[in-house]
């Protein structure tokens with residue numbers, strides 16, 4: 001290359017892709033971060049637990065172009081707004097709405113606080129994150145929503161969780177239609193029971209060997225977003241071959 005000529009790979013023309021993953025401090029979110037880490041990706045990793053999120057960052061930093069830690073409570077609109085502000089004005093290329101909680105008990109025993117927290121984290125936060133980020137997302141970018149088989153099957157004692165995930169399913173499907181013309185894909189992942197810490201809060205014996213792994217869910221996410229920009233793998237149902245628990 002002669003003097004004065006510029007390579008098309010000069011830093012000035014290169015924009016690192018920015019991926020925001022909520023709930024990346026453990027479980028499925030951490031596995032997604034590990035799977036998607038790459039030198040040309042800036043990972044924006046969100047969680048609440050400072051030590052756990054630092055561990056995720058430690059595990060991905062060698063493979064990642066850049067890693068940013070974002071500590072915010074998504075149970076409050078204030079926390080959602082602070083996360084939005086911390087991500088800044090530069091567009092993101094992937095939003096993974098993964099952070100989630102569960103409450104498992106008879107619906108007659110669910111408290112107002114449990115109802116509000118679950119709906120806030122599992123449904124309200126994804127809504128406002130999509131509403132804020134989608135308009136600036138470039139064509140070919142993706143929103144991934146981590147739903148659950150409890151987004152279209154009802155289970156006794158899982159009323160609040162089902163309400164939040166059925167709600168997110170409807171929300172996500174409607175937003176998908178609004179974003180189609182802008183070539184932003186909305187991809188829904190519906191994992192069955194997955195071997196993560198979320199089960200520690202659920203009473204009873206749950207056979208971990210009959211669950212899928214967080215890495216299996218991360219593989220599904222990577223597959224969905226790696227399709228050519230005109231292809232949308234819109235819904236992935238994912239479970240252990242042995243059947244439901």
Ligand SMILES: NC(=O)c1ccc[n+]([C@@H]2O[C@H](COP(=O)([O-])OP(=O)(O)OC[C@H]3O[C@@H](n4cnc5c(N)ncnc54)[C@H](OP(=O)(O)O)[C@@H]3O)[C@@H](O)[C@H]2O)c1
Pocket residue numbers: 022023024025026027028029047048049050052053072073074075097098099100101121146147148149190191192193194195196197198199
């Ligand atoms: N495990 C399953 O069987 C299963 C099956 C289907 C779908 N899912 C869905 O997969 C997603 C991830 O679940 P997981 O199994 O990986 O659970 P997990 O290991 O308990 O991780 C949950 C993540 O969500 C974050 N989170 C929880 N409450 C939050 C809040 N108020 N504000 C901000 N972040 C919050 C946690 O952050 P901190 O730990 O830092 O607080 C953590 O990073 C959830 O949406 C869940 O509904 C799970």
